[in-house]
Amino acid sequence: MKKSIFDKNLPIILFSLYLVLSSYSVYMVLFPISSYVQIATIGISFVIFLFYYMRHPINVRVLTQPVIIVSILLLTTLVNGSDLKGVFLLGIRLVLIYYVVSVFILKGYDLMYSLYKAIFLLAVIFLIFHLVFDYLLPQAGLSYFYSYSTNIEGITKQHIYAGHFNIYFRWETTTEIFGFKILRCSGFCWESGQYQIYLNYVLMYLLFFDEGREKHKIIRVIIIIAAIITTASTMGYIIALLLLSGAVLNLRSKIKFLILVIMAVFVAMLIYRLIIEKQEVATISYTARTSEFDYLRQIFFVNSPLGKGFGTRVIVNSILRFMWEFGYIAVAIIVL
Numbered sequence: 001m002k003k004s005i006f007d008k009n010l011p012i013i014l015f016s017l018y019l020v021l022s023s024y025s026v027y028m029v030l031f032p033i034s035s036y037v038q039i040a041t042i043g044i045s046f047v048i049f050l051f052y053y054m055r056h057p058i059n060v061r062v063l064t065q066p067v068i069i070v071s072i073l074l075l076t077t078l079v080n081g082s083d084l085k086g087v088f089l090l091g092i093r094l095v096l097i098y099y100v101v102s103v104f105i106l107k108g109y110d111l112m113y114s115l116y117k118a119i120f121l122l123a124v125i126f127l128i129f130h131l132v133f134d135y136l137l138p139q140a141g142l143s144y145f146y147s148y149s150t151n152i153e154g155i156t157k158q159h160i161y162a163g164h165f166n167i168y169f170r171w172e173t174t175t176e177i178f179g180f181k182i183l184r185c186s187g188f189c190w191e192s193g194q195y196q197i198y199l200n201y202v203l204m205y206l207l208f209f210d211e212g213r214e215k216h217k218i219i220r221v222i223i224i225i226a227a228i229i230t231t232a233s234t235m236g237y238i239i240a241l242l243l244l245s246g247a248v249l250n251l252r253s254k255i256k257f258l259i260l261v262i263m264a265v266f267v268a269m270l271i272y273r274l275i276i277e278k279q280e281v282a283t284i285s286y287t288a289r290t291s292e293f294d295y296l297r298q299i300f301f302v303n304s305p306l307g308k309g310f311g312t313r314v315i316v317n318s319i320l321r322f323m324w325e326f327g328y329i330a331v332a333i334i335v336l
Helices: 010-023 026-030 034-053 060-080 084-106 111-136 192-208 217-231 234-249 256-281 284-290 292-301 318-335
Strands: 142-152 155-164 168-171 174-177 180-183
Touching: 010 034, 010 084, 010 111, 034 084, 060 084, 060 318, 084 111, 111 168, 111 180, 111 192, 111 217, 180 217, 192 217, 192 234, 217 234, 234 256, 292 318
Parallel strands: none
Antiparallel strands: 142 155, 155 168, 174 180
């Protein structure tokens, strides 16, 4: 039976929705709707899961694996003093999203392709928003939001958000890259550092996994590079250059080594900016990342084996934060 257009693109539609609901966390911070966003994600996931298993036999392994992991995390909250409600909502959401992904796999969808298409679609939308609201019509629907202050190792930063019609948000800051001042685009994420991870996934897919099925591939690569540039993320630039260097190595060209040398120079300059310049001005970005080495020491040698509890510390790195909150339990889950 031939799939309809909607059925073919169902994972792309749902991944786009998940990304907006889960990653567009500015809504959760600026407006008191965090619980509603999580409940909406849970509801969508449950409906998909229910419809699939009404017509197919139950897969016990798929059902039990995430439940066991979340149950362990919930039991850990009884010892380390975590917010039980917060962990429960997060756990249910993770379980059901796991179920949805497993349903897509069982139905034979290409998840890497679907995720790439969803991110690329959103990247194009937010690139247009960035050009229109940050450069062409900077006063259109403009409003300001003042969120909580972040304090990391004694350095405090007040988050000031500029919003346009409550659909496009960004930090009210600029950054300088190679002498050019850039308005940073955060896309559907809280900050541009998170957004560049998604964009570099798309770049990686186009360069190494596309297998020629995408028409106008060069145009798509240019668009996604433009989106990465708008993040003004030093780490995002370094990752993009490394990905492009890998693609250049596959070229059959006499000048590929010259291109690689030029790219290596840019990477070196960006690393210098990432480490030396940020150290000199003691930015919260630099302090947050260098302090992560001490967090690792505390996680393994100082903290309780069961962690310090859910939401007890602001840590930039999500994996480190998970390990901080749940200790050796989190380490075991990550390794497995």
